[in-house]
Amino acid sequence: MTGPAHPSPPSEANSSGDITNQAAHGAIAAGVIHGGARIDYHAAPRQPVSWPHQVGIIPQQAEAFQHRAAVDELEAAVADGGTAVLGQVISGMGGVGKTQLAAHYARRAWQSERLDLLVWVTASSREAIVTRYCQAAADLTGRDAENEERGAQTLLAWLEPKTSNVSEAARSSERSSRRCRWLIVLDDVADPADLNDLWPPASPTGHVLITTRRRDASLTGPGRRRVNVGLFTEAESLTYLTNVLTAHERDEPDEQLAALAADLGRLPLALAQAAAYLVDVGIGCAAYRTLLADRTRSLADAAPDALPDGQTHTTAAAWALSLDRADTLRPVGLARPMLRLAALLDPNGIPDTVLTSPPALDYLTGYTNDGTVTADQAVLALRALHRLSLIDHTPVTSHQAVRVHQLVQHAARDALTPAQHKRLARIAADALFAAWPASEAETLVADTPPGVPQYHLETVLYANYVALDSKAREVLKTPYEHPVVDRARHSLLGQLQAVQQMRHDIVMHQIGEIR
Known part of the structure; x- marks a missing residue:
């Protein structure tokens, strides 16, 4: 028996004489030669995933997550028809909690079954965005792209709203992207130029959420709304520190907690790392404040050995890449x-x-x-x-x-x-x-x-x-x-x-x- 008449994909022979081919659309064909005869085994074609479907992992919620005004602002935009808007840009300095706010919003939308497709992208480079887009396209279409750039464009085409001449069969199919309710989260966009030709299309059933430290004009405009995120309020800072320390069976006077929050400028990332340091080292707020005020010591000296909440950067390092x-x-x-x-x-x-x-x-x-x-x-x-x-x-x-x-x-x-x-x-x-x-x-x-x-x-x-x-x-x-x-x-x-x-x-x- 022989394989199909059409040309076979490139082959690769191993030491035992087996031949493995990469077949079209991700299927695998394996041929074994016996006495001059070739037998091909074809895997079943890859099928598009069913909905709901998630690509990428939403970051875990931070300990003692604070409900802030920005949370309500994001929700209000969607409730007021925000799904018809291309997207929202959560902007702020490093360490104010932009990723946590985006994760909270995405998690709530997913758990409340408001989405058919959620794609979470760590968007620190164009390459990272393209790779995640390509993965999502392969899942949704059942086809592997020739290269990642083409795969990314396949996803954008799939998300494009379909015109009124779509067949009745397509309208009733759950896989019709015309009906898919989707959310694309682009977390930590480092350079607006990385999004050239990669902005998801405007759609009545789709929404884009971006987090970034950038304030460039190119990130906003028609259909793109900026949500500025700042520091904790005094009340939020005190509540956060109290809740975190209480969870670790630590008790500090409110006046010391308020003073510590002031010394740290009420920056959420700094508050989290300070609380972890207090717990790990076993010192009080007053001693930590003395350490922080010591001009001979650096911010790195006031950071815990193990960062909390899955953080990857100390407070000082949070701004190094931005600078x-x-x-x-x-x-x-x-x-x-x-x-x-x-x-x-x-x-x-x-x-x-x-x-x-x-x-x-x-x-x-x-x-x-x-x-x-x-x-x-x-x-x-x-x-x-x-x-x-x-x-x-x-x-x-x-x-x-x-x-x-x-x-x-x-x-x-x-x-x-x-x-x-x-x-x-x-x-x-x-x-x-x-x-x-x-x-x-x-x-x-x-x-x-x-x-x-x-x-x-x-x-x-x-x-x-x-x-x-x-x-x-x-x-x-x-x-x-x-x-x-x-x-x-x-x-x-x-x-x-x-x-x-x-x-x-x-x-x-x-x-x-x-x-």
Whole structure:
């Protein structure tokens, strides 16, 4: 007996004379030659999977998962017709819990039988996206693609809504993609360009959910809605720490837990790792806070040996890849030194004028071969950090345009050698002094849009001086006192005089009322 008349697939002979062929559509044909006769055994063709079907694994829910406003926002979008929208983009800095929120949403949708198909993709690279798409396409069609890119395009074509001329048989078939209720989750998209030609099609029965640290405009637009995820609230932080520690038979005073949450900037990832450290090492909140405040210790020293909740990165490492990518954006190579400079100043607000001052520009120029760095290029470096959610840059509040999470600052400083830290502290002092107006009249706040808080520049600059002093006092005072110290001293004196004058005016007004 012989096999089919059509050409056989490529063959491979083993040491015993057996011949194994890869047959069409994933079937296997094995031929054994006996006395010149060939006998082929064909496996049954691969069948498309039945629904419901899941591709990829949803991450496990974190211990003491917190129900947050973003959960309701995701659910409300679907309840309000969000399934007709191409997708939602969960955006936020590393460590705020974006993956957990997406996993919670996907798990609830799957368990409530609202989906026929769920595809979870770890989307850290284009290759990872293509591989998962190809796997899903093979499951749904029963056919293995010639290559992964073609398999990915097969999935996108399968998801495309079918036109009205679909046959009645196809309409009634459970495998008609026209009726399939699907959800594609693209977790941790690192580069918007990775999604070129890979966006799932708009569909009345499909939905896309993306998590990313990126804020690029290309991720949103018609049919794509951004859901911004921030830090825990004070109440959420306290509830989380209490629940986790109680589960491990630990009890800490609420005031200590609240103080610890404040020290960690209420970052969910940091809270989880701090709680694990407390349990593993057996210390209290006060001791952990002392460790965290020790300038000779790095964030890595405050991380547990075994990370909780299946986490793969420490708090410090969570931002390393983001910073690497930010450094590749225009102007190339300036994002990292800009973040290091900002890491020595006030996390709650740094004026643009400090980070674009002549001393700051001279410092940045040392990191490029393209000539002297301009103020516009310095702003572009800030925008690169903003796009990767490493800072918040809001130019409309020019006096507090740059905000940096305190742990991001800590991680940036950890990367400095003692000599680099000393040099950078002097540069930060020079930049502060250069941006500090000589006369009080020049410190009046500039015009800002309605509804945007206005802050006196003098107050903001003094807050930045205090932050720098707390991180590098010895540099500001030795071997000589830096001029910014005297400027800050006069600023504080002026503020005290202003307060005294205000109190005097209030008292005089009250005396006048008595008369």
